[in-house]
Amino acid sequence: MHLDLKDPDQSMVNLGVVSVGQEISKIVPIVNRSLKTIKFHVIPRDPKSFSSSAVSMVPEQNQEIILKPKESVPVEIRFRPKTRLPPFEHDVMIKIEGIDEPRKLLGVHGVAHGIELKLMDEVAAFGNVVQNSRLTKYIQMSNFGDVKANFSWNKSEFTKNFTISPASGYINPNSNLDLEVTFHPRDLDNDKNQTCETKVTCEVKGGEAMTLKLMGKPVSQDTSSAQELNFNTVVRKATT
Numbered sequence: 001m002h003l004d005l006k007d008p009d010q011s012m013v014n015l016g017v018v019s020v021g022q023e024i025s026k027i028v029p030i031v032n033r034s035l036k037t038i039k040f041h042v043i044p045r046d047p048k049s050f051s052s053s054a055v056s057m058v059p060e061q062n063q064e065i066i067l068k069p070k071e072s073v074p075v076e077i078r079f080r081p082k083t084r085l086p087p088f089e090h091d092v093m094i095k096i097e098g099i100d101e102p103r104k105l106l107g108v109h110g111v112a113h114g115i116e117l118k119l120m121d122e123v124a125a126f127g128n129v130v131q132n133s134r135l136t137k138y139i140q141m142s143n144f145g146d147v148k149a150n151f152s153w154n155k156s157e158f159t160k161n162f163t164i165s166p167a168s169g170y171i172n173p174n175s176n177l178d179l180e181v182t183f184h185p186r187d188l189d190n191d192k193n194q195t196c197e198t199k200v201t202c203e204v205k206g207g208e209a210m211t212l213k214l215m216g217k218p219v220s221q222d223t224s225s226a227q228e229l230n231f232n233t234v235v236r237k238a239t240t
Contacts, residue, residue, distance in 0.1 A: 005031075013109075025078045041094075042059065043093050049090065054081040077092075087111040114145055115149045115206050117149045118142050118210070124139055126183040126216035127216065149173075150204070152167070152168040154200060162196075165179065
């Protein structure tokens with residue numbers, strides 16, 4: 001019995017570095033160099049771990065393959081990660097009918113890189129702020145992923161009473177960015193002296209969108225603390 005890879009150099013299939021959401025496949029032909037027909041299955045050594053790494057095969061492990069002498073069959077290894085994955089390596093076995101113990105056919109290894117952008121705070125609460133003045137707070141955005149992450153805030157959701165700076169940009173992997181979030185209440189018409197509350201969406205290219213809740217209450221200036229200051233000065237002479 002002589003059933004093996006058509007190309008011995010494919011005993012280790014390198015799927016490479018794949019970004020989340022992309023797909024790559026490799027074709028590995030198996031050839032029957034025996035003088036008789038062989039029935040067999042191609043199976044992962046650890047099916048659960050194999051599947052959790054977003055790797056699949058065609059034909060599937062429950063599908064019986066029949067090869068006559070000198071015939072070959074292509075086995076396709078597919079990798080389509082939906083999340084970031086650390087480097088992995090799995091063994092693919094061949095189970096021949098009539099033989100109890102499967103034997104190793106090839107190894108598969110790869111890694112999935114992705115974007116993991118997070119806000120360190122999900123709420124920016126400003127409390128009471130006098131109308132026509134402003135208060136700024138800082139929110140940290142961190143990129144825990146493997147690649148540069150581009151982001152963009154939806155300005156239409158917050159520009160009336162709030163400002164986020166920068167409103168768009170990028171963060172390198174394993175880096176942080178401090179966002180300036182400013183509450184600047186103006187004349188709020190019917191909503192005067194009512195709490196301003198809004199959820200703002202941040203779109204992340206190639207990743208999941210984030211939301212930040214903004215809260216603040218505009219209040220009127222306390223006139224009891226106001227003082228009138230009078231200045232008298234001779235022309236072209238200063239009084240400080």
